[in-house]
Amino acid sequence: MAARLRPARRLVYLYFRCLGQQMKAILAYEADFVVLLFSAAIVQLAGFAFIWTIFQRIPDINGWTFWQVVMMYALIFITEGVGSLFFEGTWWLSWLVYSGEFDQVLVRPVSPIVQVLAGRVGFNGLGNIVTGGVLMAIALTNVPIAWTPGRVLMLVVLILSAAMIRVALNLGTAAIAFWIRAPWSMVPMFVHQLGEFAKYPITIYSTAVQAVIVVAIPFAFVSFFPTAFIFGVDAWSLPGLLTPLVAVYCLFMAVTVFNIGLRRYESTGH
Amino acid sequence: MPLIEAIGLTKKFRQAVKEPGLVGSLKHFFTRQYKDKLAVDHIDLSVEAGESVAYLGPNGAGKSTTIKMLTGILVPTSGSLIVDGLVPHEKRQQNARNIGVVFGQRTQLWWDIPVIESFNLARDMYEIPPKQYKANLAEFTELLGLAEFMNLPAGKISLGQRMRADLCMALLHDPKMLYLDEPTIGLDIAVKDSIRKFIRSRVEESGTTVMLTTHDLGDIEDICNRIVIIDNGKIIHDGDLAALKDNYARDRVIHFQLARPPESIAPICAGLPACELTNDGLSLSVRFDRFQFAAGEIAAAVMPHVEVLDFRIDEPEVEDLIRKVYLGQLTLDAPDSAANATEPAVPLGA
Amino acid sequence: MHLRKYAAIAKASLEVIFVYRASFALNMVGTVFYVVAMFYLWQTIFLGSPGALGGFTWPEMKAYLLVAFLLNSLMTWFDEWVMGRDVREGRVAVDLARPIDYQTKRFAEAVGPIPFELFSALLVGSVVVFVFGGIALPTDPAHLALFIVSVALATLLKFAIIYCVSMTAFWTTGMTGIVVGRVAIQNLFSGALIPLVFFPDWLRAIAAVLPFQGLVSTPALTYLGKMDGPTTALMLGIQAVWAFGLLLFGRLLWRGAVKAVTINGG
Numbered sequence: 096m097a098a099r100l101r102p103a104r105r106l107v108y109l110y111f112r113c114l115g116q117q118m119k120a121i122l123a124y125e126a127d128f129v130v131l132l133f134s135a136a137i138v139q140l141a142g143f144a145f146i147w148t149i150f151q152r153i154p155d156i157n158g159w160t161f162w163q164v165v166m167m168y169a170l171i172f173i174t175e176g177v178g179s180l181f182f183e184g185t186w187w188l189s190w191l192v193y194s195g196e197f198d199q200v201l202v203r204p205v206s207p208i209v210q211v212l213a214g215r216v217g218f219n220g221l222g223n224i225v226t227g228g229v230l231m232a233i234a235l236t237n238v239p240i241a242w243t244p245g246r247v248l249m250l251v252v253l254i255l256s257a258a259m260i261r262v263a264l265n266l267g268t269a270a271i272a273f274w275i276r277a278p279w280s281m282v283p284m285f286v287h288q289l290g291e292f293a294k295y296p297i298t299i300y301s302t303a304v305q306a307v308i309v310v311a312i313p314f315a316f317v318s319f320f321p322t323a324f325i326f327g328v329d330a331w332s333l334p335g336l337l338t339p340l341v342a343v344y345c346l347f348m349a350v351t352v353f354n355i356g357l358r359r360y361e362s363t364g365h
Numbered sequence: 366m367p368l369i370e371a372i373g374l375t376k377k378f379r380q381a382v383k384e385p386g387l388v389g390s391l392k393h394f395f396t397r398q399y400k401d402k403l404a405v406d407h408i409d410l411s412v413e414a415g416e417s418v419a420y421l422g423p424n425g426a427g428k429s430t431t432i433k434m435l436t437g438i439l440v441p442t443s444g445s446l447i448v449d450g451l452v453p454h455e456k457r458q459q460n461a462r463n464i465g466v467v468f469g470q471r472t473q474l475w476w477d478i479p480v481i482e483s484f485n486l487a488r489d490m491y492e493i494p495p496k497q498y499k500a501n502l503a504e505f506t507e508l509l510g511l512a513e514f515m516n517l518p519a520g521k522i523s524l525g526q527r528m529r530a531d532l533c534m535a536l537l538h539d540p541k542m543l544y545l546d547e548p549t550i551g552l553d554i555a556v557k558d559s560i561r562k563f564i565r566s567r568v569e570e571s572g573t574t575v576m577l578t579t580h581d582l583g584d585i586e587d588i589c590n591r592i593v594i595i596d597n598g599k600i601i602h603d604g605d606l607a608a609l610k611d612n613y614a615r616d617r618v619i620h621f622q623l624a625r626p627p628e629s630i631a632p633i634c635a636g637l638p639a640c641e642l643t644n645d646g647l648s649l650s651v652r653f654d655r656f657q658f659a660a661g662e663i664a665a666a667v668m669p670h671v672e673v674l675d676f677r678i679d680e681p682e683v684e685d686l687i688r689k690v691y692l693g694q695l696t697l698d699a700p701d702s703a704a705n706a707t708e709p710a711v712p713l714g715a
Numbered sequence: 716m717h718l719r720k721y722a723a724i725a726k727a728s729l730e731v732i733f734v735y736r737a738s739f740a741l742n743m744v745g746t747v748f749y750v751v752a753m754f755y756l757w758q759t760i761f762l763g764s765p766g767a768l769g770g771f772t773w774p775e776m777k778a779y780l781l782v783a784f785l786l787n788s789l790m791t792w793f794d795e796w797v798m799g800r801d802v803r804e805g806r807v808a809v810d811l812a813r814p815i816d817y818q819t820k821r822f823a824e825a826v827g828p829i830p831f832e833l834f835s836a837l838l839v840g841s842v843v844v845f846v847f848g849g850i851a852l853p854t855d856p857a858h859l860a861l862f863i864v865s866v867a868l869a870t871l872l873k874f875a876i877i878y879c880v881s882m883t884a885f886w887t888t889g890m891t892g893i894v895v896g897r898v899a900i901q902n903l904f905s906g907a908l909i910p911l912v913f914f915p916d917w918l919r920a921i922a923a924v925l926p927f928q929g930l931v932s933t934p935a936l937t938y939l940g941k942m943d944g945p946t947t948a949l950m951l952g953i954q955a956v957w958a959f960g961l962l963l964f965g966r967l968l969w970r971g972a973v974k975a976v977t978i979n980g981g
Contacts, residue, residue: 109489
């Protein structure tokens, strides 16, 4: 059993080794680092100010309260932060394939996915995680929720699942690079912007939009359903339980698409 | 048992053919037409451990495609390829442990971190035992002069320094095979020299097998003892470098600087049959087959007829040879027949 | 003639966009998601409340959002990265040696793609109108004329702001954080996210002293005719003062930075 785990442990170790080196490199540029942290915080504060101003005029949006919307925002930001801090490499894949540098990745005895994911670090992610975390904490403490150990555990699971969905989407769409060569990632950025819809309760959208962000690109499982579950909104909380499954499914699909793309790269040479 | 055994190795690329202009784009949208390009055409290649092979060919001949298949990056269309008992593209990561690769124009080092950290990462990726790592690192640092920039990031060092570091990184895990793609391009003479010496020493002392693609013939002369030439996907020559020079690069040329222009060189020509003499004012050049005459004999035949002030000797150039092959002016015979020929297959001095 | 030189630069800039049109189009569609999300959000808000909100009717709000989108679409191709790259790659020295004014050159480049951006924005706007229904149109042709003037000033102002902020390029190496931060602050205080009238008084006061309101709020309100004559003149005047003031300030910053760099040999 230990022998079976060894390759997996090695990959995890190597992943953190590479990531750590990237972080060290960036920390060398102190001014940049500070700016990145603050810019993430500013973006979130501006967003918070926006929602707050709206809720000065209206009591709720479709029945959803201020703190619930703040929670959705927070989840979007936290998961984006995780993606930037730990998995920024997905945005690098397009350039790797386009420039041919991907060959160098293939020539090393380490899984290409791990190398790609660990290849870049975005410190704005740290700002996003911290600010988003604070917003979430404030939201959760301002609302009466019956906290049980089960519920707390579920919160952690939901946050992790939401992050996993985000990362999987980044990776899966980044793999388009194997089919469409371009110096920067067009399609992943495009899909990433669908996340804009997930900042608000999906009940405000038409069925068409809902179908897209629930089934096709499941952003709704990043913010909306987890929020509904945690806040105990019975009508919408059941899908919240599905979130971990959706996360696993998305990850599986992303890795599959990546591997199919990889096979194509190896057969066509670019 | 050869380290690399390729039999009938082929790589065919399908390229989409699109006519120019809007009409072409529309047509292409509905009916796709493809053209097949045979980048590597049923080549047979066998490399024993410890050989150092120069893999040459004009641009587009199929060199990089072959190397990509050998390193497992590209899947062959047909044919068999076995490297150290493995099929490279099937067991890519395993094959990767056995090889070191140096891309001339790109670096394997991580750009923003100190060179030593890149080495440490390599140690972890290749799972090099600590003792071996320390020993190799110390040896290569000294041989390649890396100490002065070990703590600088790759982005801040010169091309020559980067190349040396890349070479070190490629060899830290003691790979059986070293693939070099244009390793000395853009480097100054001193650095080229030290790199060639280093590679040569790895071949001789550690028995590393080296496969080198290059346009720099100095690399070939210093490092390799076997030369394989590929053109249009087919191997057109595969043999010993020394034998190649013996068979095809037989000409030496002595350039004499004269005191006075001679009235006629006919008498000299008479004394030097099968040599080519050219006279241009004060310079007289004699092109001769080095296996037929010694330089002294030529000089002895020339000097009684004219007053010689100075002379210099041009040695046979592999460069010349290769250029002619690329240009199609010279076809090299299959390896065996060339060794037996007393006269070259094609007239020299084209 | 000087103008010809800069016109050529602008034209070249437009051509580059055309070459990258697929990427540009995809980028455009991406920003549309934001607009559509906003439309759905505000629609829900307006449907849930009786009458007008903050003095806006739903058709007026839709118009406001689209005008904001239009203004945000202009000059998107120009951000702090442009100058960041120049500084990082040491091209500043090259530009100094040329008989071209750096600021004007950058302006010409920024302005070049505008026809393309305008076209895309109008296209997107039409689709949104088609889906969500009609928007308010200016009743008075004077409003339309003043609106166009305001848009021109807003574009100038946008350039001036970005130009000034770009000066940070001399201290940092990566501009991503700067761009993101500036856009966030700009979106909030320009009125792009929400009409400034919705702000509580203290926030309103802050917005009033910042230059950003000239980017969206002033033109949009001019379009809707929400301000009376004197107020409109005042707001347009404030736009112009900020625009030209910051352009001038940018020139001073530039000169100072260049001096510092040439002394230290950047």
